[in-house]
Amino acid sequence: MRPTGAAPRAAGAQGGAAERRRLPSYAAGEIEVPFVALPSAEVIPRDTFWEEHSHPTHELLWNQRGSSSVTVGARVWTITPVLGLWIPAGAPHSGWTPAGTWHRAVQFGIHAVPSISERPVAVGITRLLRLLLDRLxxxxxxxxxxxxxxxxxxxxxxxxxxxxxxxxxxSPLLAPIVEAVRADPADGTPLAVWAERLGVSTRTLTRAFHAETGLGFSRWLAAARVQQAIGMLARGEGIEEVAESVGYHSASAFGAAFRRVTGMSPARFRDQ
Structure with a gap:
């Protein structure tokens, strides 16, 4: 592929008409390729949604500049200059790439390269790896x-x-909450209020979030907010402005949540 996501709005569209790109779907190894590794690069001129597709090759995605997202089923990975994504051959995926992102990709022939994972998995893009990929x-x-x-x-x-x-x-039960948060990460509606609106107990909603995401509502909300914040930081927006936009009353509270999710501070992430 190139980068991908579930739907423009869900993956973080900023409004306006987005370009849609269609690529074919192939099974792993369906087309034989003569190369071991074939790199490509593109500065994306417009917000772009990549419709679901799959490759006969393994794929490594990362960005030289900016952030994008890839969706596989109900999972959305964020791709940055320091964290890429390995997609095994034949795995269906879609994605979202904001305008101005400097997108990088490498296709790997399955005849020469075993997959590093049976499912899509994040890959750290170190300085050495980046230099070697540039050399290719x-x-x-x-x-x-x-x-x-x-x-x-x-x-x-x-x-x-x-x-x-x-x-x-x-699940249909959680759909209204997910839609509200993804449309506006600053939505601070408490879980108790959602329970009242949906006619269930807070315990029921908590169990549903754990069952589907492995997280409680608060931690899932923090992860959703950080995912949105990453795109804003990648565009060079200020930390305080980003914190407010995604629902935090202070930069310090935002920084603590950002570190829990990513392992680094917002300032360090933006610098990288």
Whole structure:
């Protein structure tokens, strides 16, 4: 592919008409490719939604600049310059890429590269890995130089310890909550109020969130807010403005939530 997401609104569209791109769906290995690793790059000119598709090759996605998202089923991964996503061959996915994102991708032939995971998984994009991937894009590499570079890339590919992953509940019971939060992450409606509106107990809603996401409502809400904040930080917006936009009354409270989800401060993330 290129980057992807569930639907423009759900993946973080900023409004206005988005470009839609369609790519074919292939099973793993359905088309034989002559390469081990084939890189590509594109600065995305408009907000772009990539409709669901799949590749005959494994794919590594990351961004040289900006953030985007990839959706697989009910899971939405955020992609940044320091955290990419490995998508195994044949895995259906869609995605969202805001205008101005410098998108990077590498396709890996399954005849030469075993998948590092049976499912999509985050990959840390270290400085060394980035340099090696840049080198693969050089047109003047000799066959032996390319083979050595590919071997070093494969040695560095491994699942990351952390991933920017948001699981989207799919039950009709939770749909109104999910829709409200994804439309406006600053929505601060307490769970007790939602329970009253939906005619159930707060315990029922809590159990439903745990069953579908592995998180309680508060932690899921924090993850949804951080996912939105990442895109804003990647566009260079100020930390205090981002904090307010996603529902935090102070930059310090936002910073604490951001660190719990990502393992780093908003300032460090923006610098990277």
């Amino acid at each position: 894009g050089a047109e003047d590499l000799t066959p032996s130089e390319r083979a050595r570079t590919e071997a070093m890339v494969l040695d560095l590919l491994a699942p990351a310890e952390n991933e920017l992953l948001l699981r989207i509940p799919e």
